[in-house]
Amino acid sequence: MKLIIAIVQSEYAKRLQSAFVDNNVGATKLASTGGFLREGNTTFLLGVEDEDVDGVLKLIEEHSQTREETINPGIHPGISFEQPIEPVNITVGGATVFVLPVDQSLHF
Amino acid sequence: MKLIIAIVQSEYAKRLQSAFVDNNVGATKLASTGGFLREGNTTFLLGVEDEDVDGVLKLIEEHSQTREETINPGIHPGISFEQPIEPVNITVGGATVFVLPVDQSLHF
Amino acid sequence: MKLIIAIVQSEYAKRLQSAFVDNNVGATKLASTGGFLREGNTTFLLGVEDEDVDGVLKLIEEHSQTREETINPGIHPGISFEQPIEPVNITVGGATVFVLPVDQSLHF
Numbered sequence A, B, C: 001m002k003l004i005i006a007i008v009q010s011e012y013a014k015r016l017q018s019a020f021v022d023n024n025v026g027a028t029k030l031a032s033t034g035g036f037l038r039e040g041n042t043t044f045l046l047g048v049e050d051e052d053v054d055g056v057l058k059l060i061e062e063h064s065q066t067r068e069e070t071i072n073p074g075i076h077p078g079i080s081f082e083q084p085i086e087p088v089n090i091t092v093g094g095a096t097v098f099v100l101p102v103d104q105s106l107h108f
């Protein structure tokens, strides 16, 4: 048995949660926020049998793909800049996942 | 030292939390929700000395017993069904518990 | 790789979070409350390389020092006591920290 802790952007949490339900993977959702002023994120706790770990990791990967997004930092109503500010590409989404060893797993 | 993660239905969380206090077991409560559209649940984190693990597990078991409940899926105001729908028994309550190894435990 | 779980009083969480950002330590913040009727606290999850664990622990220690505070339990508007109640010293702040082994750490 392993405990998988998956931290995903809240934007993708609903989709990933549906995937867990569809694949009969029990998951507990914790409210969380990122440490780098990023948007809210969601932390899932999953108790997974050793032989299912790879499958669950694949599921998480498939449903939390990053994507590139172009934002235009120069467009802020009421603020003007002396020099034009170029649009920048940022990476959105992604997941941080930890697989932890478990000594005992119980269900009462 | 072990880290016990106990996920219980919120309905039972207050009772369990009181039991932790009565038994001098330090517990941190995280807000969480179940992955299967179940009611809200509560996740407790407990740092427990090796020799106290069994006692704390017993405490959790005693205070998070499941019970059978009969629900009547046919009774929804404004919705009628062509065939009568039988009441069904569902299991309510219970706890999912993980005991994790700890490399270091510190208190500042 | 280790997973550090740090539980600190919410009062200190903002300061500690800033320290994580300043030191480029990725942290996920979970909403949590203490088990002993204490004020709200905050739980941080941090994935840390083995060689960085001591530095991060030092960072947490420096930013979550306890302090003594004197509270006067006798002053409650509208409640009178037959005997004078002495002010008591309580310890405020501090952090409870667990360092957990990690089998796998992934970023998608």
Ligand code: NI
Residues within 6 Å of the ligand: A019, A063
């Ligand atoms: Ni899907």
Ligand code: NI
Residues within 6 Å of the ligand: B019, B063
């Ligand atoms: Ni009891």
Ligand code: NI
Residues within 6 Å of the ligand: C019, C063
């Ligand atoms: Ni500082």
